Amino acid sequence: MLSPTQLIAQTFALDSTQVSAPLPLQTLWSGYGQIERYHLHSSDPKVPDSLIAKRIEPPTRRSHPRGWNSNLGHQRKLHSYEVESHWYGEWSKELPDSPRTAHCYARHTVDNSHLLLLEDLDAAGYPQRRQQLAASECEPCLHWLAQLHGHFLQYRPASGWQKQLWSSGTYWHLQTRPDEWQQMAEGPLKQLAPAIDQELNSSDYTTLVHGDAKVANFCFSADGSRVAAVDFQYIGAGCGMKDVAYFMGSCLSEDACESQWENLLDSYFSALHAVIRKRQLPFPTGDLELQWRNLFPMAWADFERFLMGWEPEHHKLTHFSRQMTRTALATLQHKGI
Structure with a gap:
């Protein structure tokens, strides 16, 4: 070596x-x-x-x-x-x-x-690292995610299109975390974890997700208006909401999540639509947004499932997180799952 x-x-x-x-x-x-x-x-x-x-x-x-x-x-x-x-x-x-x-x-x-x-991204003009953000500071990262997702966006792709990357991106994917799932307390979230995973994979639209899009993996310009991203160990196929939900949870206070999540989704989808128009992709943006926006609580519940087995006292297991998980479970119940 x-x-x-x-x-x-x-x-x-x-x-x-x-x-x-x-x-x-x-x-x-x-x-x-x-x-x-x-x-x-x-x-x-x-x-x-x-x-x-x-x-x-x-x-x-x-x-x-x-x-x-x-x-x-x-x-x-x-x-x-x-x-x-x-x-x-x-x-x-x-x-x-x-x-x-x-x-x-x-x-x-x-x-x-x-x-x-x-x-060296510091030398390239991205010298700052952040651990927390205000909602008003999230736009550069959300737009970065929209650009990644828009570039690799697929409609009902053939199996294996993401060759050499994870078949399902994110470090907390259920199939790669059976030990943590086993450690979960019995309850609806543990029981319905496979159904949540299936829902996230059910969208007609998929892309490459970063898989660990926490704010600490973004490098900021000095004025905070531009970002670059690092740490691509868990990049793979998936619904873009996995990255967006995880990013919000990584950097915002619970109050900011509760009051601003819909506005932040609006910002993300506006940027995603712009990428689709620029690339002249033949995808109906309204249908894409409807499918993915409805999966946002599923993406949040999917990460909560991991935390409940990995560290059930984790500070990210907030009232807002539980609320999102309840919304996801209610959706499954409404579908008769």
């Missing part, structure tokens, strides 16, 4: 002395690797001044912050890094300038170890 310095030197035809020592930025979840910044010293204008190396090296001894150390979880993480490598190597190249992601300079894989050399 090449080291980051070796791959950088190879990619940009540099001597190793032209590559600085790494600046550690982050340890990956459960100790599966590191994210580091490297500075490059070259007079060639095609060589960036800095870049980010995402280095995945699965640990020999696994440790999860909340004690979830199953082999299934290990295999899920390994596949997630494989998916992310394919995203940067093949799929992201299809995107226009918006939605903004990091350019991938090179990738290197040996067995379950991966190394990605990515554009």
Whole structure:
């Protein structure tokens, strides 16, 4: 396996002395690797001044912050890094300038170890990270999601169209989280979890969802008007509402969710319609919006299902979240499910 310095030197035809020592930025979840910044010293204008190396090296001894150390979880993480490598190597190249992601300079894989050399988004004009937002600050992220979803939008696609990515995006997808489902207390949400998943997959329209679209995975411009996104381990097919619901829950207070969720959906769908018009897609936007808007409570309930098994005392399990879940369950009951 090449080291980051070796791959950088190879990619940009540099001597190793032209590559600085790494600046550690982050340890990956459960100790599966590191994210580091490297500075490059070259007079060639095609060589960036800095870049980010995402280095995945699965640990020999696994440790999860909340004690979830199953082999299934290990295999899920390994596949997630494989998916992310394919995203940067093949799929992201299809995107226009918006939605903004990091350019991938090179990738290197040996067995379950991966190394990605990515554009430094701080240097590209996205230096800010946020943990919370006011509702008025959500538009750039919602528009980014609309651009992603609009670009990859499909109408009743053939099975397997999302090759090399997750067949169902998001890190909390029911089929990949049987242990957490087993830990749930008995009740309607646990019983109807498969029906919720089926409803989310029933729409005529599907796309690629980011799969972990929390506000912490967006990089903001200094004035907050533009964003780029990172962390594509769980990108895959799905209803766009999964990303939108998860994003809102990641950054807004409960009061803001309760008072602004419909307005924020309006902003998202306005941006999505604009993408569809720009791409001249033959999709009836009214039908798309009706189907997806009706699935918003299902998407919220789907994530609540995961939390109820993973950490039932989680702070995101709010009154608003329970209200959305009750709406989803009532819809299923009305359908006779």
